[in-house]
Amino acid sequence: MSPTPRTLVGGAPSATYLLRFDGRELTAQAGQSIAAVLWGAGILAWRTTRQGGAPRGAFCGIGSCYDCLVTVNGRPNQRACLVPARPGDTVTTQEGTGHAELGV
Amino acid sequence: MPSSASDTAPPDLAIVGAGPAGLAAAVTAAGLGLRVTLVDAGERPGGQYYRHPAPGLGAERPEALHHGWSAFAEREAALRAHEEAGRITYLPAHHVWAVVPDGDAWTLHAVAGTGPDEAAAALHARAVLLATGSYERQLPFPGWTLPAVVGAGGAQAMLKSGLVLPGKRVVVAGSGPLLLAVAGSLAAAGARVPAVVEAAAYSAYAGHLPALLRNPGKLGEAATYGSALLRRHIRLLTRHAVTEAHGTDRVEAVTVARLDRDWRPLPGTARRIPCDALAVGHGLVPQLELATGLGCATRPTADGTLALALDAEQRTSVAGIWSAGETGGIGGAQLALLEGEIAAHAIAGRTVPAALARRRARLRAFAAAMGAAHRPGDGWTGWLRDDTDVCRCEEVTAGRIREAVDELGARDARTVKLLTRSGMGWCQGRMCGPAVAALAGDGPAPDRRPLSCPVPLRHLAQLPPADG
Amino acid sequence: MSKRHPLDVVIIGAGVVGAAIAYYAARAGLSVAVVDRGPVAGGTTGAGEGNLLVSDKEAGPELDLALLSAGLWRELAAVLPHEIEYEAKGGLVVAPDEASLGALRDFAEGQRAAGVEAVEAGADQLRELEPHLAPGPVGGFLYPQDAQVQPAQAAARLLAASGASVHLGEEVTGILTGPGGVRGVRTRGGELLAPAVVNAAGTWGGRIAELAGVSLPVLPRRGFVLVTEPLPRVVRHKVYAADYIADVASGSAALQSSAVVEGTPAGPVLIGATRERVGFDRSLSVEALRRLAAQAAALFPFLADARVLRTYHGFRPYLPDHLPAIGPDPRLPGLLHACGHEGAGIGLAPATGVLIAAALTGARPPLSADPFRPARFAADPAG
Numbered sequence: 036m037s038p039t040p041r042t043l044v045g046g047a048p049s050a051t052y053l054l055r056f057d058g059r060e061l062t063a064q065a066g067q068s069i070a071a072v073l074w075g076a077g078i079l080a081w082r083t084t085r086q087g088g089a090p091r092g093a094f095c096g097i098g099s100c101y102d103c104l105v106t107v108n109g110r111p112n113q114r115a116c117l118v119p120a121r122p123g124d125t126v127t128t129q130e131g132t133g134h135a136e137l138g139v
Numbered sequence: 140m141p142s143s144a145s146d147t148a149p150p151d152l153a154i155v156g157a158g159p160a161g162l163a164a165a166v167t168a169a170g171l172g173l174r175v176t177l178v179d180a181g182e183r184p185g186g187q188y189y190r191h192p193a194p195g196l197g198a199e200r201p202e203a204l205h206h207g208w209s210a211f212a213e214r215e216a217a218l219r220a221h222e223e224a225g226r227i228t229y230l231p232a233h234h235v236w237a238v239v240p241d242g243d244a245w246t247l248h249a250v251a252g253t254g255p256d257e258a259a260a261a262l263h264a265r266a267v268l269l270a271t272g273s274y275e276r277q278l279p280f281p282g283w284t285l286p287a288v289v290g291a292g293g294a295q296a297m298l299k300s301g302l303v304l305p306g307k308r309v310v311v312a313g314s315g316p317l318l319l320a321v322a323g324s325l326a327a328a329g330a331r332v333p334a335v336v337e338a339a340a341y342s343a344y345a346g347h348l349p350a351l352l353r354n355p356g357k358l359g360e361a362a363t364y365g366s367a368l369l370r371r372h373i374r375l376l377t378r379h380a381v382t383e384a385h386g387t388d389r390v391e392a393v394t395v396a397r398l399d400r401d402w403r404p405l406p407g408t409a410r411r412i413p414c415d416a417l418a419v420g421h422g423l424v425p426q427l428e429l430a431t432g433l434g435c436a437t438r439p440t441a442d443g444t445l446a447l448a449l450d451a452e453q454r455t456s457v458a459g460i461w462s463a464g465e466t467g468g469i470g471g472a473q474l475a476l477l478e479g480e481i482a483a484h485a486i487a488g489r490t491v492p493a494a495l496a497r498r499r500a501r502l503r504a505f506a507a508a509m510g511a512a513h514r515p516g517d518g519w520t521g522w523l524r525d526d527t528d529v530c531r532c533e534e535v536t537a538g539r540i541r542e543a544v545d546e547l548g549a550r551d552a553r554t555v556k557l558l559t560r561s562g563m564g565w566c567q568g569r570m571c572g573p574a575v576a577a578l579a580g581d582g583p584a585p586d587r588r589p590l591s592c593p594v595p596l597r598h599l600a601q602l603p604p605a606d607g
Numbered sequence: 608m609s610k611r612h613p614l615d616v617v618i619i620g621a622g623v624v625g626a627a628i629a630y631y632a633a634r635a636g637l638s639v640a641v642v643d644r645g646p647v648a649g650g651t652t653g654a655g656e657g658n659l660l661v662s663d664k665e666a667g668p669e670l671d672l673a674l675l676s677a678g679l680w681r682e683l684a685a686v687l688p689h690e691i692e693y694e695a696k697g698g699l700v701v702a703p704d705e706a707s708l709g710a711l712r713d714f715a716e717g718q719r720a721a722g723v724e725a726v727e728a729g730a731d732q733l734r735e736l737e738p739h740l741a742p743g744p745v746g747g748f749l750y751p752q753d754a755q756v757q758p759a760q761a762a763a764r765l766l767a768a769s770g771a772s773v774h775l776g777e778e779v780t781g782i783l784t785g786p787g788g789v790r791g792v793r794t795r796g797g798e799l800l801a802p803a804v805v806n807a808a809g810t811w812g813g814r815i816a817e818l819a820g821v822s823l824p825v826l827p828r829r830g831f832v833l834v835t836e837p838l839p840r841v842v843r844h845k846v847y848a849a850d851y852i853a854d855v856a857s858g859s860a861a862l863q864s865s866a867v868v869e870g871t872p873a874g875p876v877l878i879g880a881t882r883e884r885v886g887f888d889r890s891l892s893v894e895a896l897r898r899l900a901a902q903a904a905a906l907f908p909f910l911a912d913a914r915v916l917r918t919y920h921g922f923r924p925y926l927p928d929h930l931p932a933i934g935p936d937p938r939l940p941g942l943l944h945a946c947g948h949e950g951a952g953i954g955l956a957p958a959t960g961v962l963i964a965a966a967l968t969g970a971r972p973p974l975s976a977d978p979f980r981p982a983r984f985a986a987d988p989a990g
Contacts, residue, residue: 037329038327038328038329039328039329040298040302040303040304040328040329041302042329043200043203043204043327043328043329044192044198044199044200044201044203044204044302045198045199045200045203046196046197046198046199046200047197048195048196048197049194049195049196049197050195064195064196064302065193065195065196065197066192066193066194066195066196066197067193067196067301067302067303068300068301070297070301071297071300071301071302071303072301074297074301074303074304074305075301075303079286079287079305079306079389079416080286080388080389084534085534085837085874086533086534087534089284089534090286090388091284091286091531092286092287093289093293093297094288094289094290094293094531094570095274095275095289095290095292095293095296095569095570096289096290096292096293096294096295096296096297097187097190097274097292097293097296098180099274099275099566099569099570100290100293100531100565100566100569100570101532101564101565101566102531102532102566102570104565107254108254108255110254110255112565112836112914113253113254114253116293116296116297117182117253118253118254119182119193119253131839132836132837132838132839132874134838134839134841135839137739137838137839137841137909138839138840138841237891237893239890239891239893240890246893248893432890432891433890434889434890533873543763546767547647547763547764547766547767548621548646548647548648548763548766548767548773548775549646549647549763550645550646550775550776551645551646553646553649553653554646554647554648554649554653554759557648557653557759558647558648558759558760558763560873563834563873563875563916563917564837564916565836565916567916567917587919588917589891589917589918589919590915590916590917590918593836593914593915593916594914594915595911595912595913595914595915596833596835596900596903596904596910596911596912596913596914596915597900597904597911597912599833599896599897599899599900599901599915600897600900600901600903600904600911601901602893602894602896602897604894604897605893605894605897
């Protein structure tokens with residue numbers, strides 16, 4: 036069997052739980068960031084840019100590039116690579132500024 | 140600098156950053172009798188180098204993803220002991236956005252927590268050690284904004300903390316010793332790595348043999364990574380670069396081309412390598428904005444970045460402000476640990492042990508040699524097309540930056556920014572800064588980010604009013 | 608340095624004022640060179656918000672200059688590339704209470720006599736004009752002539768459109784003089800010869816005057832600006848509270864602030880700016896940030912939840928009577944000044960360019976430049 040990150044470090048998560056991404060149910064391992072949960076599900080993009088509408092996801096992985104901004108439980112512009120996934124989180128692809136509700 | 144007996148007096152020392160330098164400084168300083176506040180943006184100590192899974196992930200062998208784990212484990216244990224004893228106040232998930240003078244002490248303003256739990260925090264200390272580390276240097280290329288094109292350090296960080304991979308077939312590219320470590324980790328965790336694409340030639344090390352040979356430990360580390368690649372049959376292509384990433388919704392293949400000495404792609408050498416992810420980075424950039432905001436002097440380094448100008452005891456040019464680790468020039472975790480210990484001795488008013496100073500000099504020389512070998516050649520801009528986004532946040536293309544330089548009178552990165560918005564977005568130029576400076580024909584300029592991270596306006600509005 | 612064409616004028620300063628002078632001087636048929644020690648828009652222009660305001664100026668010479676400029680900016684917007692982001696968005700001044708509304712009414716009355724459009728708006732109309740405005744203001748005035756440009760772009764495009772020969776990164780180290788007055792400038796790169804030299808060095812204009820052997824008391828007045836995360840177009844006008852006007856006119860050295868809040872085409876909301884006389888101090892003033900943030904959130908409560916991505920500061924060039932110096936210096940024939948515009952340089956640049964071009968060619972200026980005489984601070988103004 037080919038190795039996986041888990042076989043490399045061994046052990047098991049203390050819990051797993053569900054969160055929703057754009058209506059889809061994903062399984063999170065306790066202690067993962069939202070970006071890690073999404074990568075684990077093979078999802079690499081969860082934001083579209085303001086000008087070009089281009090898809091983006093995690094890039095720097097350490098909170099410096101802000102490319103992984105996402106809407107979590109209705110709050111836009113959360114860094115998915117830093118914010119821990121919590122049971123029952125609703126994660127939504129963020130379009131543009133993430134503040135469409137403010138437009139006049 | 141002895142501790143004050145008063146509970147209300149500010150601690151002797153605030154350390155910003157709990158990576159190798161900050162952590163080593165904290166436990167050393169506490170051991171020498173100082174009262175220390177250790178404040179860190181991360182959730183757990185260790186910084187980027189010793190990034191590791193949260194306890195909830197239940198990893199039995201986090202050391203499998205690390206080189207030199209014991210150096211961290213010992214210090215983390217010491218940190219917990221000092222915390223118990225009340226000598227260190229450790230504040231994780233605190234991102235310091237500015238350090239400002241406050242009488243004969245310092246105030247550190249921070250955003251604490253993430254998401255809905257975000258709160259304002261202000262800390263005080265009589266001396267400050269900035270151990271803010273570094274972030275990855277990125278050089279753009281067509282397609283680098285596609286999903287699944289990720290930082291090499293980013294792929295490593297996501298693996299170390301979240302136990303995830305960006306894809307199954309991951310090309311690793313860019314320049315610098317980190318690439319070998321990343322390729323090794325990704326492969327060990329089950330990814331196929333079709334190639335490691337390194338822009339420098341390892342023969343470039345030849346000019347620096349004395350510095351390299353004085354550091355057998357560091358060479359051994361590189362050899363470990365190298366032999367791991369051999370064992371896994373990973374191709375190492377030196378003096379090559381990924382000059383384009385292809386795909387629509389995510390990367391599907393990369394073009395790899397041979398480079399000349401100046402990193403200019405050689406015509407007719409391009410070939411395609413299929414992949415479903417690309418991990419790319421060109422070395423590291425010291426994170427200096429807290430220091431430069433205080434007026435700390437900088438110096439150019441061999442790798443083409445700017446670092447803080449520090450004396451032999453880790454003092455910056457501003458009295459009361461010290462720094463250790465990558466901020467003094469990219470040099471790796473061993474050097475950072477050492478410099479943290481040196482700084483702690485100096486801040487505590489102790490004599491710095493001669494052995495530490497000697498090792499520091501040796502490791503600094505090694506770092507300079509590595510930096511010179513991996514310094515980007517001027518020709519890399521040859522792989523940019525006019526429609527390539529250089530600034531990821533504001534989607535500013537190379538063509539617009541070239542227009543600002545060639546036709547509108549921009550001569551430096553700052554003016555390019557004013558004319559094009561490159562570097563004005565969320566990341567404040569961390570991703571595009573080196574590229575914009577190169578396109579402007581400008582050397583690296585000191586970071587000018589008076590706010591080191593985004594601050595909720597509410598936090599600013601609720602600061603205590605100044606007297607008068 | 609090339610001497611292919613004999614120059615008529617050398618302009619020191621590649622900010623918006625120097626660029627506008629180059630533009631109008633070239634249009635008047637003069638051969639122009641612009642020299643700056645830094646890049647285009649490298650000084651106060653690059654730190655500006657791009658305000659083209661008539662609303663904050665009381666009736667008087669500065670307002671006349673601002674009104675002339677407002678018309679010129681409209682013309683320029685039609686010929687310069689759209690990247691200058693000219694927006695005739697209008698300014699909205701809000702009054703927290705009846706007393707301040709009354710004062711605003713008197714102020715606007717004087718402005719109207721000078722040609723300013725000022726439309727009183729009641730509390731309900733304020734909400735229609737700015738749906739996110741906090742409840743509270745009892746009324747205010749809409750100033751449709753207030754507009755905005757992106758200042759660095761405006762300077763760069765004016766300079767490019769002027770066709771002037773541009774010498775960037777060349778610091779002027781001396782003003783060359785002869786028996787007849789000015790002969791040109793010396794830079795680190797060589798000499799630029801011309802019978803006229805214009806000091807458009809902004810906050811650093813006093814130093815250039817000194818090089819020419821005359822005095823001009825230009826001093827820096829620091830200002831901080833806050834920039835939020837990108838947002839949809841939430842704020843439509845330039846919105847500020849009535850006490851801003853008193854701050855602008857104040858000569859006090861102490862920190863003053865009264866936030867001007869506005870949206871930008873790129874998305875961020877700009878919140879500016881403080882005023883304080885602290886010399887060229889580049890250190891961060893947390894108190895300045897606090898005041899701007901508190902005042903902006905008081906005007907627009909939704910801003911409390913926005914993230915501030917950056918802050919920057921600049922140094923406005925001010926003269927003791929808060930009027931710019933525009934015109935020939937009688938103390939040295941061939942030397943002209945065009946600096947000291949304080950926080951209004953972007954707005955006043957085109958009119959300044961027109962006045963200087965008229966002075967250079969002997970044409971009749973569209974308005975009297977007499978109040979802006981550069982030698983008015985000298986003990987013996989006749990020189």
